[in-house]
Amino acid sequence: MERQFDFLMPSVNFFGPGVIAKIGDRAKMLGMHKVLVVTGGHIGKIENGPVDQTVNSLKKAGVEYVIFDGAEENPKIRDIKKGKQIYLDEGCDSIITVGGGSAHDCGKGIGIILTNGDDITKLAGIETLDKPLPPLMAVNTTAGTGSELTRHAVITNEDTHLKFVVVSWRNIPLVSFNDPMLMLDIPQATTAATGLDAYVQAVEPFVSVDHNDITDSQCEKAIQIIQQYLPEAVANGHNVEARTKMVEGEMLAGMAFNNANLGYVHAMAHQLGGQYDAPHGVCCALMLPVVEEWNIIACPDRFAKLAQIMGYDTTGMTTMEAAHKSIDGMRELAKSIGIPDSIKAIGAKPEDFELMAKNALKDGNAFSNPRKGTVEEVVKLFQKAYDGIY
Structure with missing residues (x-):
């Protein structure tokens, strides 16, 4: 019998060139009167x-706003507290985030402490928001x-250099806007790092213990x-x-990952990002082949399927041989777009590895x-990424 699962996403998602023009009307429709625009x-x-x-x-829609541009890369507790104060001082009633993951996470963090208590560290975990x-909107x-x-x-947490995650259906924006015309001038390095993050977020759910047929189909198409x-986006950012x-x-x-979840790649990347304030996508890219090669023995058939999705002809290969071809694909993509060859680069x-390993497992x-790994095994994975991924 198939297990039960839920499937979460924003209720409305606008996609395509020019959709940004719809945001005012949608804000008005949602009854937003004064918006805190969170960016950085x-x-x-x-x-x-x-x-x-x-x-x-x-x-144009007659909606008032105030801009908070204090979302740092890898947003800090201090950022969300500053944003909360501006929200209250200005009499805002809603939030719109504009940017990449840092702006969105900062905006979510502001919303969390506005309604669920000022100490967000106590809310780390899964479905902790009452x-x-x-x-x-995002x-x-x-x-x-x-x-x-x-x-x-x-x-x-800027004091401990520890990244933590608050996972709750309450964090999902009501409406998302993905307008590729806003992305034409993104620098090559940012395009590469964020693109690899998206790639990791297609690979990890595919081998997650929580995958299902719906998320599998999303992962497969996303990877391809x-x-x-x-x-091409890295080489020519103006290619629409x-x-x-x-x-x-x-x-x-x-x-896919909103519903099938992620794994040790992100758990370990969060430690690298928190400890060294490094770009999240680069941290994920550097851990991906190391962690997934270690994961193969847990589900070799899933990795063999990944190799086929990546376009490898696995005819005549054993399951394990085919599984290892998927790791080749991960390394090849990262190398082709200029991802560094070691976590030394960040x-x-x-x-620091032992402390980061302990925190990654939490x-x-x-x-x-x-x-499932031990602290010692996770330390070895950090060390392998330190020695070089190519």
Whole structure:
């Protein structure tokens, strides 16, 4: 008998060139009167960029707004507290996030502490939120983390350098906007890192203990799309077709992991990102082949299927031989778009590995990994990524 499962995603998802123009009308439809627009980094400084287009649409619809541009990369507790104070001081009643995963996670974090208590560290874990967030919409600008679609809010404790995850259906934005025209000027390095993050978010749910037929089909299509179009998006950021297809792949991966969950790649990448304030996508890319090669013995048939999805002809191979071809595919894609060859490149230090391993095993993504490891085994995986992934 098939097990029971739920399937979560925003109630409305706008996709395609030009959909950003719909945000004002949708905000008005949802009864948003004064919006906290959460963003960060360079996004808000681009003339007629994503933030300008968002607020212009709000103005046209007669919706008031105030901008909080304090979402750091790997958003910190201090960021969400600053955002909360502005929300309260300005009399806001809703939130719109504009950016990639950092902006979305920051906006979710602000919403969480507005309604569920100021100490977000006590809310780390799965389905810990008792109260709904303020109305939330997400304008996505990278193809990318999938955070505009998902129930995950990833926050960094700046005092402990520990990333933690608040996973709740209450975090899912009411409406998401994925407009590839907002992504044409993303730098190559950011395109590569965020694209690999989307790729990891298609691979991990496929081998997760929580996968199902629906998420399998989403993972399969996402992997094929990202393999084909990510190198072109990195090489030529103004290729509208490549950007549009990458958004499609990212959305599919986001839907898949929102429901089938992730694994040790993300659990370990969160430790690297928290400890060294490194780009999340790069951390994921560096851990992917190492962790998944270690995972093979837990479900070799799933990895053999992955190799076929990646386009390898596995005729005549044993299941294990075919499974290992999938790892070749992961390495090949990462290398082709300039991902570094070691976690040394992001400042990793072996003396930190034991603490990071302990924290990785406590991470909210660890429970769905197909193979269960010890602290010592996870330390060895960090060491292998330190020695080099190619």
